[in-house]
Amino acid sequence: MFLxxxxxxxxxxxxxxxxxxETLSGLFSRQPVECLQPGQSLFLEGDDAKHVFEVxxxxxxxFRIISDGRRVITGFVFEGDLLGVSLKGNYxxxxxxxxxxxxxxxxxxxxxxxVQESEELRPQLFARVCDEMAAxxxxxxxxxxxxxxxxxxxxxxxxxxxxxxxxxVQSMVQLPMTRQDMADYLxxxxxxxxxTITKLTTKGVLGCVGRHSVKIIKPMTLAQLAGDNDxxxxxxxxxxxxxxRHH
Amino acid sequence: MFLxxxxxxxxxxxxxxxxxxETLSGLFSRQPVECLQPGQSLFLEGDDAKHVFEVxxxxxxxFRIISDGRRVITGFVFEGDLLGVSLKGNYxxxxxxxxxxxxxxxxxxxxxxxVQESEELRPQLFARVCDEMAAxxxxxxxxxxxxxxxxxxxxxxxxxxxxxxxxxVQSMVQLPMTRQDMADYLxxxxxxxxxTITKLTTKGVLGCVGRHSVKIIKPMTLAQLAGDNDxxxxxxxxxxxxxxRHH
DNA sequence: CGGTCTCTTGAGTTAAATCAAAGGCGGTGG
DNA sequence: CCACCGCCTTTGATTTAACTCAAGAGACCG
Numbered sequence: 001m002f003l004x005x006x007x008x009x010x011x012x013x014x015x016x017x018x019x020x021x022e023t024l025s026g027l028f029s030r031q032p033v034e035c036l037q038p039g040q041s042l043f044l045e046g047d048d049a050k051h052v053f054e055v056x057x058x059x060x061x062x063f064r065i066i067s068d069g070r071r072v073i074t075g076f077v078f079e080g081d082l083l084g085v086s087l088k089g090n091y092x093x094x095x096x097x098x099x100x101x102x103x104x105x106x107x108x109x110x111x112x113x114x115v116q117e118s119e120e121l122r123p124q125l126f127a128r129v130c131d132e133m134a135a136x137x138x139x140x141x142x143x144x145x146x147x148x149x150x151x152x153x154x155x156x157x158x159x160x161x162x163x164x165x166x167x168x169v170q171s172m173v174q175l176p177m178t179r180q181d182m183a184d185y186l187x188x189x190x191x192x193x194x195x196t197i198t199k200l201t202t203k204g205v206l207g208c209v210g211r212h213s214v215k216i217i218k219p220m221t222l223a224q225l226a227g228d229n230d231x232x233x234x235x236x237x238x239x240x241x242x243x244x245r246h247h
Numbered sequence: 248m249f250l251x252x253x254x255x256x257x258x259x260x261x262x263x264x265x266x267x268x269e270t271l272s273g274l275f276s277r278q279p280v281e282c283l284q285p286g287q288s289l290f291l292e293g294d295d296a297k298h299v300f301e302v303x304x305x306x307x308x309x310f311r312i313i314s315d316g317r318r319v320i321t322g323f324v325f326e327g328d329l330l331g332v333s334l335k336g337n338y339x340x341x342x343x344x345x346x347x348x349x350x351x352x353x354x355x356x357x358x359x360x361x362v363q364e365s366e367e368l369r370p371q372l373f374a375r376v377c378d379e380m381a382a383x384x385x386x387x388x389x390x391x392x393x394x395x396x397x398x399x400x401x402x403x404x405x406x407x408x409x410x411x412x413x414x415x416v417q418s419m420v421q422l423p424m425t426r427q428d429m430a431d432y433l434x435x436x437x438x439x440x441x442x443t444i445t446k447l448t449t450k451g452v453l454g455c456v457g458r459h460s461v462k463i464i465k466p467m468t469l470a471q472l473a474g475d476n477d478x479x480x481x482x483x484x485x486x487x488x489x490x491x492r493h494h
Numbered sequence: 495c496g497g498t499c500t501c502t503t504g505a506g507t508t509a510a511a512t513c514a515a516a517g518g519c520g521g522t523g524g
Numbered sequence: 525c526c527a528c529c530g531c532c533t534t535t536g537a538t539t540t541a542a543c544t545c546a547a548g549a550g551a552c553c554g
Contacts, residue, residue: 064388067476070493072391074384086380093384122363129376133333136383137321137340141311143390144319144434148542179501187391189493189543194502211500211551229314246317246436246511246541395510426533436511441534458519458532493509493543 022120024082024128027111028054031104036060036097043084045094052111053083058101059176062093063184073185075135076177078162084108086129099176143187145246146227151186152196153226156206160216171216178211200225269367271329271375274358275301278351283307283344290331292341299358300330305348306423309340310431320432322382323424325409331355333376346423390434392493393474398433399443400473403453407463418463425458447472 033056036042042053045064055077062075062083074093077083083095083103106114115121142154159173175182179197183190197214200206205222207215216222223229280303283289289300292311302324309322309330321340324330330342330350362368389401406420422429426444430437444461447453452469454462463469470476 064384066388066392067474070392072388074387086377088374088377092381116369127335129380130333130335133376133380133383134339136380136387137311139387140321140383140390141313141319143387144431145313145317184391190501191503191544192542195542198502227314437533438512438535439510442510445534 022118024115024121024124025054025080027114027121028056028104028106031106033102033104036101036103038097038099040097042095042097042103043091045091047091049084049087049089049091050108051105052085052108053095053103053105055079055081055083056102056104058103059098060095060101061098061177061181061185062095064093071184072187073181074139076181076185079166082128085125086132098181148186148188148192148196149199149225150227151188152182152193152200153222154228155182155186156214156216157219157222157226157228160219160222171219172209172213173216174213176212269365271362271368271371272301272327274361274368275303275351275353278353280349280351283348283350285344285346287344289342289344289350290338292338294338296331296334296336296338297355298352299332299355300342301351301353302326302328302330303349303351305350306345307342307348308345308424308428308432309342311340318431319434320428321386323428323432326413329375332372333379345428395433395435395439395443396446396472397474398435399429399440399447400469401475402429402433403461403463404466404469404473404475407466407469418466419456419460420463421460423459 036058042060043049043051057079059079060077060083061073062077063071063073065071076098077095084091115125142151146154156173159175160171163170163173177185179193180190182188183193186193188196197206197208200222201208203221205216205218205225207217209215283305289307290296290298304326306326307324307330308320309324310318310320312318323345324342331338362372389398393401403420406422407418410417410420424432426437426440429435430440433440435443444453444455447469448455450468452463452465452472454464456462
């Protein structure tokens with residue numbers, strides 16, 4: 001808002017940015033859109049982290065391939081998410097489009113300079129990084145000690161919330177990723193994912209329509225089965241002393 | 248080195264900071280040391296995140312208690328580490344001293360203001376956050392698909408590196424936490440941790456001396472068993488196509 | 495409409511969890 | 525200094541949730 005950013009011809013647009021405050025997305029809005037085909041990779045683990053990306057449309061999976069050839073998906077990114085922010089020299093993971101996806105990119109240097117110079121942008125970025133950190137923690141909890149059913153329910157609930165935030169109150173959830181993707185994300189096998197979804201369907205919690213979308217019929221039940229108690233207890237007053245063990 | 252009130256005059260004092268560069272630790276150095284007894288908690292999940300801490304000595308566990316009463320340890324912090332940086336309003340986890348521990352604290356506002364105003368400090372903090380993120384990713388990989396033995400070896404290796412960095416090349420590793428702590432961190436039960444350590448000892452990879460320290464006898468074997476291949480392949484040319492399954 | 499790829503379902507196996515009990519370390523007090 | 529006590533850890537036996545292997549069903553494409 002001041003200092004170097006002022007030097008360029010930004011002063012004319014600054015008027016605008018006071019009316020319509022500067023946003024991280026705004027940084028990307030002038031960049032050309034690039035299209036990715038399903039399965040196309042955006043960058044690979046270990047690549048020089050030259051760019052920061054914003055997802056304009058679609059979805060990507062973020063993953064690492066470990067030494068024995070298995071794949072671990074550490075996250076999914078969707079419309080509006082940033083990609084490649086919290087790292088130093090090289091990407092720590094690969095990113096691959098799940099479906100047809102549109103992205104915009106900014107040179108890391110440009111991005112970082114812009115953020116450094118803006119009093120408005122810095123806290124926005126900080127908030128995003130915090131969210132990313134919180135998501136990582138939640139995932140650790142999930143992987144540490146949740147059962148297959150709890151994992152699936154947590155996953156579905158997260159996507160339900162995302163869908164609700166985007167498209168209003170709605171019980172249909174689009175899941176663009178494959179069952180194998182879910183398995184690699186949830187630390188399960190594809191068979192276990194499939195069986196668990198079947199079980200939830202049988203229980204009447206879900207209704208599957210096609211491979212990539214589900215209808216959440218009993219969101220409350222789903223939340224209970226997820227075992228989070230909606231971010232800290234609402235049900236029973238917590239199991240007496242300290243003992244219930246794994247799963 | 249400087250107090251925050253100092254920062255306003257920073258442009259003039261830059262000469263000084265070139266001689267002895269500003270560091271994050273430096274921010275805390277004027278703060279009084281506080282001592283924590285073993286088991287004493289520093290803050291609880293959900294508390295207002297009013298302070299940022301630096302560990303001057305000792306060790307803490309960072310954990311969450313989930314709805315069924317189980318505990319998930321998401322990390323350990325040691326001398327020189329910061330605590331409570333990457334979050335917004337409230338702490339996302341509890342922190343508890345494992346052994347007698349000394350810490351210094353800074354009001355979050357003071358800390359953030361100091362960092363925001365310093366060209367030197369900002370990248371330092373960014374780097375720390377990136378490391379934290381990378382550690383979280385590694386932990387997700389570990390929890391997603393490593394076997395008990397791989398988990399233990401990864402854990403020991405991490406501590407071996409820490410010890411080597413601190414105290415020169417050394418094969419003794421201090422593990423102040425209990426077996427239960429390790430179990431809660433690695434997503435295992437105490438019995439499995441114990442059995443796995445016994446197995447590694449039997450194999451001659453480790454020598455246990457007392458409960459809280461081990462001697463790493465075959466670090467190379469340990470690294471192989473950890474299954475990381477020291478951050479990307481050095482051994483076999485990676486299992487042909489894509490298939491080896493869980494554990 | 496056939497082919498391919500993904501997903502589902504079934505049967506059997508296994509690594510880690512659970513349940514149970516004994517062993518050892520460290521601290522306390524006699 | 526030694527004996528005792530409590531807690532942490534180890535070890536053993538059994539169970540189980542999820543994995544593996546295998547085959548069949550269903551979705552989506554040209």
